[in-house]
Amino acid sequence: MSAVNHSPSADAILACEGLSKHFGGIRAFTDVAFQARRGEVTAVIGDNGAGKSTLIRCLVGVHVPDAGDIFFDGRAHPFANPDEARKAGIETVHQNLALIDELTVAQNLFLNREIVRRIGPFALLDRKAMKQQARAMLSRLSINMPSVSQRVRRLSGGQRQAISICRAAGSGAKLVVMDEPTAALGVQETANVEALIRRLREQAVSVILVSHNFDQVRRLSDQIWVMRAGRMVATVRGSETTGKELVALVTGAA
Amino acid sequence: MSAPAENASSREAGAAEESRPSLAALLLDPSFWADWASVVGLVGLVIVFGIAQPVFLSVANLQALLLAAAILVVLSIGQTFVVATAGIDLSLAAAVMLGAIILGLVDAAGYGIFLACVLAVAATSAVGFLNGALITAGRIPDFVVTLGTLSGVTGLGLILSGGEPIMVGSTFLLRLASGSFGPFGYPVWVAISAVLVAHIALYHTRFGVHLLATGGQTESARSLGIRTNRVKIAAYTISGFCAGIAALLLVARIGSAEPQINTSLLLNSVAAVVLGGVSLFGGRASILGPAIGALMLTALVNGLTLLSVSAFYQPLAVGAIVVLAALIMRYQK
The missing domain is CATH 3.40.50.300 (P-loop containing nucleotide triphosphate hydrolases)
Incomplete structure (x- = not known):
């Protein structure tokens, strides 16, 4: 000591x-x-x-x-x-995890950091890019997730924790x-x-x-x-x- | 989570899971029926009414049905945005009445129909904005706020109109109500455009994701930096905007601005949202579902009328169907 x-x-x-x-x-x-x-x-x-x-x-x-x-x-x-x-x-993994149950794994990973494509004055979500990058983020930390299109509601406590940590780490924190x-x-x-x-x-x-x-x-x-x-x-x-x-x-x- | 070695196999499993389950498994899954309640209900009604009264399936009747459904479809879309945030907009039909009266008054004062339409939509959007601002800034429950604006806006409409209907003899509105393009009348095209725009807003924009996040878990959304109060205000403003569009269609349809609320419009907008599989607890929504729910409710009234069932039975039938739909929703996963 x-x-x-x-x-x-x-x-x-x-x-x-x-x-x-x-x-x-x-x-x-x-x-x-x-x-x-x-x-x-x-x-x-x-x-x-x-x-x-x-x-x-x-x-x-x-x-x-x-x-x-x-x-x-x-x-x-x-x-x-x-x-x-x-x-x-600085990314914080909150005790309540701050996940949205009704959104998918990919949507949660990119929440409030969504990737958009600009079409004229409009910005539309690039869902394909977000799914791809979500898979990459998960595999970089060797997190096994059946599908990034799955709703978070159906995941176990450990999987939810993993997603919350992955979101924190994946933003280049x-x-x-x-x-x-x-x-x-x-x-x-x-x-x-x-x-x-x-x-x-x-x-x-x-x-x-x-x-x-x-x-x-x-x-x-x-x-x-x-x-x-x-x-x-x-x-x-x-x-x-x-x-x-x-x-x-x-x-x-x- | 797994060791890296398991990763390749797990990715294959992931690809398999993302493909669609078999049709038989789908049909046996109660949550499938819950998700598609409004479609199943609409198809069921069309078959039953088509057999009981073949006139129901005539092109003329189907066109009339779509025309009659247009207003409810637009209102249901507005209600959907609010319900997606776990709120409810009880002032919707009152806002339609206010919009109609402002349209009538501005037109009667000779400012032209276009300004009248713009001001009507602006007024109903302002009602929506006020709802959202009171709910978020005042921290008052949505139910109480919109009940208050329901009464307040109704009063304002009565004061402005003096309780008298205002005739609106505009050729523009007449053409909107009676003209058609292709197989559908203009009001139907307005409703279709509203469905498309709302669908894109909900599923393909950041706003849509933030709306569902706000409705699902407000605290979590806020801790990730989503400005949940702004999202809620936007949802109520969209609802008000939809009420304005509905007011234009209503005045065009009946040719005058009536100082009375159509309460069945309000109740049916909520019913259509429930039939459409939108969770009243927020966080889960679609646009197509409520739109088809609105079609279904209109088809129900239309079919019962064709079968010469007394109009007194119609609210009873609507009520039974809504409660039934809510029961089926319990199986939603």
Whole structure:
């Protein structure tokens, strides 16, 4: 276990310093420093209410922090809202996945990024191109999908998660943020999603992962950050820690 | 998801799945009947009425049927866009009345029929825009807002007209109502154009996808940056626009602007949408379905009339068919 490092290094894709957020009288987190290195999987762990989700939401522009600085790709104070974060290259895989059940896999993958052909003043969808590229996006991450013309409603939880991650990664994102990506999945589906996260890293996409599952975090993460009661209390390399140590850090028993 | 090695075989399986299932399997699948309820119903009605009263199948009667269906088809398209966002437009028939009266008043004031038509459509579109703006900005349920505008717009129509019908003796509208091109009258061509334009808008534009996304899961659509409020306002404005077109066809058909709402137009527009397989919970829609649903309801009334069934039985028959259709929809996957 090493001390919390307070200076964002040059290889950080996303970092923050002295970040605080309050909701009325309730303190979500105080004076948090954090960084995610380029091309690594960075995990944020902590007990319920430790402030993980709120921290992530501040980092991707959903909430505006009360104090502190955020740096993305070397730029300070990068975004005022999630749309700007998305345009800058941060994709979030929401806990609810943000899929539209009645639309097809291809339509979901290209939602609000549709490919259009211009015919005079009109812009018509290029459905063929979107289906082709959807297949390419899925096979690049080795996601097995019977048909991209299938409605998302009929897919399993793991397949839905895969599509949501694929959409996030497929847009050329520099950083993919995932909040509890395997919380609702079975054993096999969890393994599939973990394999998917590894493939993202192989393709040099940086990942921030919020998780409750310490074993998973140790399997996947290069760097692990631990929050407790609204503070960032420790950071460790994933390969150098044990489950016991993580439990101790999260509960404060160390 | 699978290991890369399995990929080739899975792609072949994908290609097989994308081909059509066999006809027998299709006919046994209840969701097929649910998806095509309006077509099956229309074919069924045509066969039954064709046998019971051969006049039903005469060219003259079929042309009259299409002519009578044109207004309802246009209104059903407007209603479809709203229902696709999980809303409902109860002010549709009231907007038709307001459009007709504005048309009549502007024409009677001597500003010319074209300006009258433009202002009528502009007024009904404005009613639609107001509906959408109140629902999204005011965060009021669609049902309440459109019920309010239903009453308000009806009142406005009565005030403007003084409760008196306005004769519209325009040759342009007369020609629109009675002229024909090829096998169909002009109103039928108006309805066909509306179906085509709406179909393209729904299936081949970004707006269409965003409309279905907004109706399906508003929160998800919003988190992906779709401006769901704008989409909803657009849907209600389209509904209002369709009411304006319907007002032109109505005034052309009866030759005057009547200050009374045709409530059966409103109810039948919702019925046609349901028959057409559009989900009232939003997110799932087609244009052809409701258009055929509107044809089916018109065919029902036409056939019953030819069979000399009292007009009092017609609402009963429409009601039975709509409830039946809703029951079949439960099998929709």
